Amino acid sequence: MASISVPMPGAQSAPRPQLSEYLRWSVDHKIIGVQYMVTALIFFIIGGGLAMLIRWELLTPALDFSTTGSTYNSLFTMHATVMIFMWIIPFWAGLGNYVVPLQLGAKDMAFPWLNAFAFWLIVPAGVLMLMGYFVGPPEAGWTAYPPLSVLFSGDGQTLWIISLHILGVSSILGAINFIVTIKNMRPESMGWFQMPLFAWAQLATSLIQILGIPFLAGGLTLLLLDRVAGTAFFDPARGGDVLVWQNIFWFYSHPAVYVMVLPGMGVLSEVISVHSRKPVFGYKMIAFSSMGIALVGFTVWAHHMFTSLSPELRIPFMITSFIIAIPTGIKIFSWIGTMWGGKIRFNSAMLFSVGFLSQFVIGGITGMMLGAIPVDIHMHDTYFVVSHFHFVLYGGSVFAIYASIYHWFPKVTGRMMDERLGKIHFWVTYLSFFFTFFPQHLVGMQGMPRRVAEYAPEFQTLNVIISLSSFVLGISTFIILYNMVWAVYKGKVAGPNPWRALTLEWQTSSPPPAYNFKGEVIPFEDPYGYGTEASRVYLDEMEQRLTLPSLLGKGGTPPPASTTPEPVVGD
């Protein structure tokens, strides 16, 4: 029947890197990955603080602490920019950096130096962006539509543009690195369709970045010229056209929303399969749908501009916007099919994945509603839109980020996170998230516009509910932060493969040694072949070879040895 090759690693106790290694230039993809992710988490806290201020302002219909609307404008501009460009996108770059080479059995990324360079561009960009807030904050929203961004915004807008330029260069370099790594660094026995789905997701994401970011860079350059060199690209009074900006911007930024969610979908494919103990249902469909989303994503941009386009130009974009729901639907169907009949372990990673599914479906359906021209014209620039994209970005991307943290934390640090705290974190986040963003649908449909500091008194009840829930949501973030810090020092020792997973990153010790693998890397023939007799023999054998020597003498308790039923670890 099946014949299996088992890798034969050497000693299993690789020490964790010193803290000081994370604070300086390093070309090790594992260090860089953690640098990315921690930096992103810091920006998450900053962006979250701004969100708290926004919700505080909206507790009452009148102006509260912001003296003018401008103060409020700069708040939501900074909130959106920080969250999108400095939290979600860099976090995925970091996770990809850590996990993709391990999943492919590679020693490092294809270009280690370039990798470090791309990370260190994030730091000055972040500093510039935050400096901009203090020299005269940008007030044009994260979309920076002219003439707002040219005529009515402070010097911070110029810094905002430069900062985004730097971030764009960083993302392009990172994306080139990912694509080359994924194509060239796999072991010979791993074909395209034996690749883990997270790597497929990163491949699609990187393609979008390479083809999309130059649009933003071109547009930003013209915007910068308009601001500092007296040109009139976007000034209709002098022969320019504001809508050129909107076209260029959304031509990047619509694909960019898939940059934010595709890696999350890759995480989901991993987590759901591992914790349901079942092969992924429709592996190829998930892989192809990632590429499909990446390509079709380039044809839908103008649905952000329905209110500014002439009627006959809207219709093709409505059609493509509906078409792009199909690959997403395929993925959701596949994940549910994966869970169906599985031996599901409801640990924190799995809970957040299921949470992603439920919230993302709501966000997807409101997305379809907004993709329909008549609804969009009615809902445009109301809180309904705000609710929609928070459902896909928070309920989607951030939930997937949480799932990925719970899933890969043992690999990165060698310690398990506390499951009970994880579950508390999940339920608090899930409920407060729902009560923060679901009522926004309602105020939106009643007509409350977005981006306003003062609103009609009849919206106050719902806004108070939203604000109070959002404060709980803000606090819930600290549960996972505490859990992570606690686990680094006090967590149970994880061992190389706490989840009994088949992909390659679990074949090496946790944290992995320098150059990741000792000896040759042989992937299991099907990266998701859970539940088969072959995988059980393989995992048992691996567990015996990998776990026992390293755990003795370290004071940790070894995970339950290979019993026939799947052990539920850390529960």
Added chain:
Amino acid sequence: MSDHTHNHAPTTETAHETHHDDAHAEVMAETTTLLGRTLPFPLYTVIFGILGILTVAEIVIAELFSSWVKIVVLLAFAIAKAALVVIYYMHLKTDSKIFTLVLLLPVFIVTISLMFLLIVPYGSAY
């Protein structure tokens, strides 16, 4: 011939090796066969000659004619010249086919977006 020409992909390794050697010979030869005639120049020089002739033709057409046909012809010439450089000087003809894909993808996407921006009647349709 040399180590660098090995493709890492296991399935195509041998195929690529021989393929590259052909390409190598084509580049290194002192003569080039074009339309059945043997020219006493290396391949790169012949391509340079064609590029030069096309450019002169372009300038002449631009100076002598003026109608929409001129625009179409000139654009066709430009694309032909660009294609020659990409195929021969940038070795797309003999290199991995994935490089061709990497080049065609952005061209395709850019064409979609520019076509859209061009068909929007200026100043009226929004």
Added chain:
Amino acid sequence: MSEITLHESKQPALLPPKEEAIRNDNYKFAMWLYLASEVVLFAILIGGFVIWRVQNPEMVARMHDSLGVGLVSVNTFLLLTSSWSMVMGMREIMRDNVAGMQKWFAATAVLGVIFMVLQYVEYSELAHLGITLDFAGSSTEFAGLGVRFYSATFFHGIHVFVGVIWCLLVMRRAQQGAFSSKRYTGVEVFGLYWHFVDVVWIIIFTIFYLV
């Protein structure tokens, strides 16, 4: 189950020569991916001109009449020739002739520098006509032309500048013996960049100066 057999592998990790081959391919692949994003960036800038040009054909015709086609034709031939000397240099390194490669590459760099000088001359002529980058300083008969013209051509000029610097670096490394017929990926990757700059100029030349 007893049918399943396990066997260990004793082979070491990646073998050295194969790794070298992967690296070589990596660099070219990465360069192509970078060029893919450059295609998009240049397309935005060129497209910005094209869309505007469709609406203002007389203004562009006026510019062509005042500027003539002589200078820019010389420039085009300079870049084409530099591309040719570049591949001929690569051909020399493929037969282990470092000195020959140095000669051809020196020609490439010199042609690039002359191109930049002539572009400066052309920009002064255009400024003299009243075509400037900022809207306020531009003469009314060329209102709005400047930014669309300069943004694309100057961005290309920067690429030529970077290419010349890179060319000198490649020559220096060749001097140090970094390249041979077995090892010339560094030259090839620079070649990809230089030819791409040439291709962009071919498109710019036709669209900005001839059509």
